[in-house]
Amino acid sequence: MEPERSEESQRSRHAQLRAVYVISVAAELSGMHPQTLRIYERKGLVDPARTGGGSRRYSDQDIARLRRIQDLTNAGVNLEGVRRIIELEEEVKALRSELRRAGESSRDRSQQSSNSFRSESMPVSTALVLYRQHGSFLRDERH
Numbered sequence: 001m002e003p004e005r006s007e008e009s010q011r012s013r014h015a016q017l018r019a020v021y022v023i024s025v026a027a028e029l030s031g032m033h034p035q036t037l038r039i040y041e042r043k044g045l046v047d048p049a050r051t052g053g054g055s056r057r058y059s060d061q062d063i064a065r066l067r068r069i070q071d072l073t074n075a076g077v078n079l080e081g082v083r084r085i086i087e088l089e090e091e092v093k094a095l096r097s098e099l100r101r102a103g104e105s106s107r108d109r110s111q112q113s114s115n116s117f118r119s120e121s122m123p124v125s126t127a128l129v130l131y132r133q134h135g136s137f138l139r140d141e142r143h
Helices: 007-017 023-030 034-042 060-074 079-120 124-142
Strands: none
Touching (some): 023 034, 023 060
16 A cells, blocks of 8 residues: 655645646756757657647656756667657656555555464463363374
8 A cells, every 4th residue: 555645745746747837948947949849749758738729838747858868868879769768767667666566565465464363373372271172182183
């Protein structure tokens, strides 16, 4: 079970996803030319939100993605390579999240099983009394 996020954490996450920057501001924040942002959109590397009138709006998350694209292209990766790297990074992130949830679920089941075992078990002293009372019966059954 995933722990509940604090209200502040939820607001912060919402702010990262809120598309507020027009293309000129997004270009300035990412250190790119607006035409470059349009090219990246055409190539499917970034997908800004659109207003009712069709204007692009970029979020903090979009800006971070643009910076990641810039880092990769500056390192010599072509745009198809960038697309694939980002795709794989997102897949790794999703798998890590899934693995974390599976681990938490496994720990929960293990704890429940352990609690169940404890509630069904009896103290050793009680088990010894029962064994003494029924010991001959148990010995006879083994033969």
